[in-house]
Amino acid sequence: MQVSRGLEDVIIKTTSLTFIDGEKGILRYRGYDINDLMNASYEEVIYLMLYGDLPSRGELEEVKSIINESYDVPESVINVIFSLGRSCDPIGMMETAFGALASVYNPAWDKERDKETALKIIAKASTVTCNVMRAKEGLKPKVPEPSESYAKSFLRSSLDKEPDELEVKAMDNSLVLYTDHEVPASTTAGLVTASTLSDMYSCVTAALAALKGPLHGGAAEGAFNQFVDIGSPEKVEEWFSRKMEEKKRIMGFGHRVYKTYDPRAKIFKRLAESLSSRKPEAKTYFKIASKLDEVGEKHLSEKKLFPNTDFYSGILFYSMGFPVYMFTPIFALSRTLGWTSHFIEYVEEQHRLIRPRAAYVGAEKREFVPLEKRS
Numbered sequence: 128m129q130v131s132r133g134l135e136d137v138i139i140k141t142t143s144l145t146f147i148d149g150e151k152g153i154l155r156y157r158g159y160d161i162n163d164l165m166n167a168s169y170e171e172v173i174y175l176m177l178y179g180d181l182p183s184r185g186e187l188e189e190v191k192s193i194i195n196e197s198y199d200v201p202e203s204v205i206n207v208i209f210s211l212g213r214s215c216d217p218i219g220m221m222e223t224a225f226g227a228l229a230s231v232y233n234p235a236w237d238k239e240r241d242k243e244t245a246l247k248i249i250a251k252a253s254t255v256t257c258n259v260m261r262a263k264e265g266l267k268p269k270v271p272e273p274s275e276s277y278a279k280s281f282l283r284s285s286l287d288k289e290p291d292e293l294e295v296k297a298m299d300n301s302l303v304l305y306t307d308h309e310v311p312a313s314t315t316a317g318l319v320t321a322s323t324l325s326d327m328y329s330c331v332t333a334a335l336a337a338l339k340g341p342l343h344g345g346a347a348e349g350a351f352n353q354f355v356d357i358g359s360p361e362k363v364e365e366w367f368s369r370k371m372e373e374k375k376r377i378m379g380f381g382h383r384v385y386k387t388y389d390p391r392a393k394i395f396k397r398l399a400e401s402l403s404s405r406k407p408e409a410k411t412y413f414k415i416a417s418k419l420d421e422v423g424e425k426h427l428s429e430k431k432l433f434p435n436t437d438f439y440s441g442i443l444f445y446s447m448g449f450p451v452y453m454f455t456p457i458f459a460l461s462r463t464l465g466w467t468s469h470f471i472e473y474v475e476e477q478h479r480l481i482r483p484r485a486a487y488v489g490a491e492k493r494e495f496v497p498l499e500k501r502s
């Protein structure tokens with residue numbers, strides 16, 4: 128048996144959802160370039176991912192109305208979130224909430240209803256995410272209220288203020304940027320779960336657990352904390368040299384698939400630049416990040432390490448007023464669409480139990496010695 132460490136380049140499914148060219152830095156959802164999709168709303172992308180095409184006005188309204196009617200979650204789920212301490216890890220809190228939703232709803236796979244289940248999960252993910260923040264901030268629970276957009280409802284219910292047009296557009300774009308990325312660790316964890324025909328809420332719970340790690344969704348927080356740690360643009364070179372000497376990784380740099388600049392990082396950079404200009408500390412973090420981007424590119428590009436999607440996104444969320452601990456939950460909120468789209472594609476079109484093998488390299492057969500005879 129040949130071991131593929133980290134399952135690199137192992138193909139586990141076919142997909143019509145997301146195309147990545149990691150050498151050229153191209154990302155497309157169902158054939159549409161990620162740059163062009165910045166002109167689409169998240170709800171249009173929800174329809175695109177789940178149903179295969181961009182929606183007509185009527186189809187879009189239908190999707191919006193299912194989402195708007197599905198924000199509510201059972202009181203027991205809200206109680207579970209709020210019963211956890213304010214110092215609890217937010218993705219752990221989301222896992223707990225999704226575990227609770229799985230035990231309440233437990234939907235069976237059904238081609239007639241799977242897409243609607245996904246839409247309900249997407250709506251409830253907004254309720255869970257904003258209440259994780261509300262619980263951690265010591266605020267009262269709130270269910271997002273329907274508005275013109277999913278992005279606006281989420282911002283209102285999380286931040287308890289009326290977001291302006293630029294903030295709503297930036298959140299909408301962020302949701303689209305983080306929507307899907309083929310089969311990274313989180314999606315794969317969820318797919319393994321889906322392959323057992325476990326319910327869709329449990330699959331999201333599994334995906335959340337994998338997203339949490341600093342090598343995956345946790346990197347946005349890691350990247351931002353570096354900018355705070357560096358403190359000013361003049362200190363970037365010295366800080367970077369020290370990290371290289373210590374053989375440390377630069378968070379927000381490097382990617383298993385991209386061997387060039389992540390196309391999403393370029394867009395996040397533009398969005399972060401625009402919104403950070405409103406807040407002095409955020410502006411400084413943006414300057415530090417741009418300098419680190421430049422220094423990193425000079426020294427790490429020969430290893431094909433470039434900024435990934437998590438490099439600039441934190442500055443954008445921070446500029447909107449989110450605490451650092453919310454960066455990964457917002458990633459999870461957006462990715463719920465990609466996860467559920469992949470689960471449905473796999474279960475409905477190409478289902479088989481995922482059960483790889485491990486090559487045994489342990490001891491040969493050994494003779495069992497009872498406890499009383501062991502020295």
Ligand SMILES: CC(=O)SCCNC(=O)CCNC(=O)[C@H](O)C(C)(C)COP(=O)(O)OP(=O)(O)OC[C@H]1O[C@@H](n2cnc3c(N)ncnc32)[C@H](O)[C@@H]1OP(=O)(O)O
Binds near residue numbers: 342343346377379432
């Ligand atoms: C949304 C996302 O999940 S995007 C990824 C978010 N994660 C991060 O930003 C964390 C930092 N980045 C990393 O740790 C990695 O680049 C990963 C985990 C994303 C991908 O890693 P892999 O494809 O498994 O590459 P691997 O870990 O084998 O590293 C290959 C080489 O690049 C180096 N390397 C990889 N990433 C970095 C980095 N961020 N900084 C410095 N060196 C790095 C490794 O040290 C290794 O060097 P070596 O060959 O001299 O030993």
Ligand SMILES: O=C([O-])CC(=O)C(=O)O
Binds near residue numbers: 308309310311383435
């Ligand atoms: O694709 C990956 O390995 C990581 C990921 O989720 C992303 O970049 O959005």
